Amino acid sequence: MLKIADFGLARLYFPEDESRLYSPQVSTRWYRAPEILWGSQKYSTGVDMWAAGCVVAEMLRGVPLFAGTTDIEQLAIIIRTLGSPRLNQWPELTSLPDYSKIRFPNSVGIHWDNLFPSCTHAVEISLVSNLVVYNPKNRLNANEAVEHNYFH
Template sequence: MNEYILNRYKILGKIGEGVHGIVLKAHDTTQNNKVVAIKKVSLRTKFGGISPNTLREIKTLQHADCEYIISLLDMYPDLSGLCLVFDYMPYTLYSKLKDDENPLSRQNIQSYTRMLLRGLAYLHDEMRIMHRDIKPANLLINEHDELRIADFGLARLMYPPDDKRKCYSPQVQTRWYRSPEILWGCQTYGPSIDLWAVGLVFAEMLRGVPLFAGNTDIEQLALVIRTLGTPTLTWPEVVNLPDYNKIRFPNSKREEWENIFPSFTTKEEIGLVDSLVKYNPKQRFTAKEALCHEYFGRNL
């Protein structure tokens, strides 16, 4: 560990580990011992360079200026790679959902959803970036219940609508939050994939369990179809997607949302889910449209 980190950052311990490296908790001695999180990213490419995912994350966070997106405070080289310094956020939405002793209140759910949508509105409209991996584990929460969007390793700058290069990888999103167009191999998708994921995160907060929890991509599609019904009537373009004809599912009728959510779920809550969890990407609300939904006009 080099002199920079030894002199400025006092390591308190390890708080996490993932495929791209470890996360440490530390005091920043130049900022009155402010608690920070240090993400140590290993060099992954065979040429000793930084992985594309890390470069995406750095590039996005260096340009982002939004209170609902995690702030990159510092960055420096380390013997084994690169260290990224962030505000320390003690919770994730995933950890909050797993805390059975302190279930989310309706106020929490509304507040977290509003902050998530505001962050995405900034990403989509101001930065022209798709996140492509919205899920509870990537939504960080501090001790003041303020939510920040994190983990931009799959983030992607959007091509202009008329750009003929408009083709993206379908190997994005975590399966449970993956949109149907991605599951069917679409490569010309847009920011609406993030709004599908928001709808599923919101539904999970309301239900306490994920809406679609498939073990494979095929099972994931089957669960979606079992709930939303056969898609061709509301989304005729689905038949043109690359993987649509690779497997056939029996025709299915749509399940009523009221049968899926707890009896105390309000019509406004169900209405917001319905505006986001739609087959046809063109019919899903944008982040700005969702923020204008009547659900956010209610004082909970």
């Protein structure tokens, strides 16, 4: 069971209104999804799934997965850790408002197994790696996440 508190940066979500713009100043920076960091104001519940994956990773590691002090540093840490996002896996990336404003060094990333203590089980890493995914369309949604083997 995952309980998240401190909704100071939370926003109401209206799934029936796909044209609604949302604030990019949502969620605590360490748990903020990359689409928001690149300035998207059109996002969905995938941002919450990214955050949940970051929280689970932190519980397993004992330290935050991505701990930037600014939005740019946050993106740099995400890219250094996950590797540079691939356009064939996230074609919408180049249309994000702030995508062209800064370039980051190309990165191959760190293998998931090397980010966690050796006592971490593969099923735990699998849950995180299916939530902390660049393309929000490819992240597990809440229903898929609770059906993950980790919970069985």
